[in-house]
Amino acid sequence: MSDGAYGMLLVSPAIVILLFFGVFPLIYAINLSLRHVDMTTGSNVWNFVGLDNFRYALSDKAFIGALIRTGLFAVISVGVQMSLGISLAFLINRLKWFKGIIRALFLLPIAAAPAAVGMIWRYLYDSEFGVFNAALKVLNIQPLNWLGNKNIALFSIIIFDVWQWTPFVLMITLAALQSLPREPFEAAALDAASNFRVLRKLTFPLLSPVLTLIFILRSIDAARLYDPIATTTRGGPGAATETVTFFLYRIGLKQFRMDHASAMSLIILFIIIVFSGFLLRPLLKRQGEKARTKY
Amino acid sequence: MRPEKVTHMDILRMSIVIGVLIFTLFPIFWMILTSVKPTELILRTSPILFFKPTLEHFKYAFEQASFAHYISNTLIVSLGSTIIVVITGSLASYAFARYNIGQGNLMFFILTTRMMPAIAVVLPFFVIFRTVGQSGIGQFLQLGLDRVGTLIICYTVFNLPFAIWLMHSFFQDIPTELEDSARLDGYTRFKVFVKVVLPLAAPGIAVTAIFCLLFSWNEFLFASVLTRDVARTITVGVGDFWTLRGILWGPLSAAATVCVLPMIAFALVLQRWIVRGLTFGAVRG
Numbered sequence: 001m002s003d004g005a006y007g008m009l010l011v012s013p014a015i016v017i018l019l020f021f022g023v024f025p026l027i028y029a030i031n032l033s034l035r036h037v038d039m040t041t042g043s044n045v046w047n048f049v050g051l052d053n054f055r056y057a058l059s060d061k062a063f064i065g066a067l068i069r070t071g072l073f074a075v076i077s078v079g080v081q082m083s084l085g086i087s088l089a090f091l092i093n094r095l096k097w098f099k100g101i102i103r104a105l106f107l108l109p110i111a112a113a114p115a116a117v118g119m120i121w122r123y124l125y126d127s128e129f130g131v132f133n134a135a136l137k138v139l140n141i142q143p144l145n146w147l148g149n150k151n152i153a154l155f156s157i158i159i160f161d162v163w164q165w166t167p168f169v170l171m172i173t174l175a176a177l178q179s180l181p182r183e184p185f186e187a188a189a190l191d192a193a194s195n196f197r198v199l200r201k202l203t204f205p206l207l208s209p210v211l212t213l214i215f216i217l218r219s220i221d222a223a224r225l226y227d228p229i230a231t232t233t234r235g236g237p238g239a240a241t242e243t244v245t246f247f248l249y250r251i252g253l254k255q256f257r258m259d260h261a262s263a264m265s266l267i268i269l270f271i272i273i274v275f276s277g278f279l280l281r282p283l284l285k286r287q288g289e290k291a292r293t294k295y
Numbered sequence: 296m297r298p299e300k301v302t303h304m305d306i307l308r309m310s311i312v313i314g315v316l317i318f319t320l321f322p323i324f325w326m327i328l329t330s331v332k333p334t335e336l337i338l339r340t341s342p343i344l345f346f347k348p349t350l351e352h353f354k355y356a357f358e359q360a361s362f363a364h365y366i367s368n369t370l371i372v373s374l375g376s377t378i379i380v381v382i383t384g385s386l387a388s389y390a391f392a393r394y395n396i397g398q399g400n401l402m403f404f405i406l407t408t409r410m411m412p413a414i415a416v417v418l419p420f421f422v423i424f425r426t427v428g429q430s431g432i433g434q435f436l437q438l439g440l441d442r443v444g445t446l447i448i449c450y451t452v453f454n455l456p457f458a459i460w461l462m463h464s465f466f467q468d469i470p471t472e473l474e475d476s477a478r479l480d481g482y483t484r485f486k487v488f489v490k491v492v493l494p495l496a497a498p499g500i501a502v503t504a505i506f507c508l509l510f511s512w513n514e515f516l517f518a519s520v521l522t523r524d525v526a527r528t529i530t531v532g533v534g535d536f537w538t539l540r541g542i543l544w545g546p547l548s549a550a551a552t553v554c555v556l557p558m559i560a561f562a563l564v565l566q567r568w569i570v571r572g573l574t575f576g577a578v579r580g
Binding site: 003004006007008010011013014015017018021022024025026028029032088091092094095096097102103104105106107108109110111112113114115116117119120121122123124128129131134137163166167168171172175176179220221224226227230231244245248249252253258261262265266268269272273276 | 308309311312315316322323326329337338339342382383384386387391393408409410411413414415416418420422423448451452459484509513515516520529531534537544547550555559561562569574
């Protein structure tokens with residue numbers, strides 16, 4: 001058996017699983033999005049309606065609202081996570097004591113199930129019995145209605161997301177920092193470059209592939225946030241914390257309009273692909289070159 | 296070696312980091328604290344820190360809410376899917392690393408599988424598993440709605456792309472000379488894989504297994520939609536305490552502790568590996 005055929009054989013179990021359970025649902029969803037399917041009536045007739053569902057989706061205020069809200073959430077949350085995570089990575093990198101233990105302890109939020117800790121945060125955010133308001137009272141500041149005030153609710157969720165995922169950014173940036181080659185930095189020191197200049201011209205350019213990857217990963221995940229919403233605010237108050245995935249859950253599994261939900265999912269998929277395509281292209285080109293020159 | 300001077304910056308840096316660390320660990324600390332706090336003391340406007348701990352919430356979770364059952368389900372599902380992922384994934388990623396199937400489109404494909412909003416996939420899964428679950432072989436394999444086999448397959452599908460991506464960089468790092476000389480000695484390709492490559496790639500595979508376990512354990516959406524009581528997992532079980540009578544914070548914290556603590560302990564013990572895994576995927580690409 002040739003090498004190529006052998007390779008295909010090895011890959012086949014994985015491909016079979018992914019094809020059947022990955023591609024088939026996609027095709028099913030596309031099919032669903034092109035038909036009129038109302039599951040509440042129990043009729044098994046799926047009329048072909050072309051792009052009607054997409055037209056409906058793009059004119060549905062609630063959907064557009066959820067999209068904008070989710071986009072806002074993702075931008076702010078990822079922005080804060082990245083800034084905090086990177087800054088902390090630089091700080092921790094230069095610590096003199098307990099570096100290992102501290103790094104280990106920062107792992108904890110990532111290991112906690114978002115759905116479960118989310119509910120604990122709901123307790124922390126509680127207007128009457130929550131610790132956060134108790135702390136505010138001690139500092140003589142007016143307590144906030146963290147999850148009940150429609151203007152603050154989304155930010156409360158952002159704070160939660162930042163809490164959980166900043167360590168992720170931190171970990172990877174820290175490891176990347178520690179694996180940077182020494183020579184360029186020594187050369188820069190010989191040339192008496194200022195700290196700021198080193199950062200700007202040396203450190204960040206070297207880190208940028210890693211940072212881009214983290215940015216993409218976190219953005220995709222932030223856009224699909226569901227677990228904490230489902231266990232804490234359920235989209236409320238009103239629709240203030242209704243992220244796109246929760247909205248789709250409501251439309252598809254509560255209102256049983258899976259045709260609309262499928263169309264909307266495909267729209268979202270398209271947006272995500274376009275967005276990450278822009279950022280991924282330069283990254284992938286370098287990947288391809290690395291693979292070819294490696295052996 | 297001259298001793299390093301401790302500067303103001305060092306102290307400042309440490310203080311900031313410790314401050315952030317306290318904020319980071321606080322919710323988890325509070326969760327554990329509340330899980331052993333007597334109910335009357337939980338609903339107080341000024342939180343109590345010192346009290347006599349009680350195990351009543353854990354008792355409630357295990358007795359009234361069949362938590363032992365949820366735990367065993369979660370274990371079965373996480374371990375099951377991790378094993379399948381490691382086996383099929385290591386074969387596939389080895390093939391990608393050595394035989395370069397797909398020519399670098401791999402990573403893009405992997406990432407795109409993460410992009411689909413889960414909801415669109417849930418209904419097809421629901422339909423597939425409902426149909427399969429009504430067949431004889433489906434029932435034998437525990438596939439079907441509210442069965443563990445279903446969740447095992449789901450999590451395998453989720454984690455496989457990520458696992459392949461992660462493992463292939465570990466495989467790429469193994470020098471081919473070892474394999475070449477083994478082949479010269481007459482080993483078949485498969486024997487080379489099992490006897491030469493796998494032991495060397497074991498750390499990478501272990502890291503991947505850790506992540507798969509973690510993601511499966513913590514998963515919520517699919518578990519909540521595809522199961523009800525027979526195959527329910529802990530992570531969904533935590534939400535059970537948000538009842539029509541109100542949120543039972545005590546048992547809920549106990550449930551959350553049961554859900555979160557094992558994974559945290561896991562992460563702490565294996566932290567070096569987890570960090571390696573996180574960074575290998577990202578730093579080495």
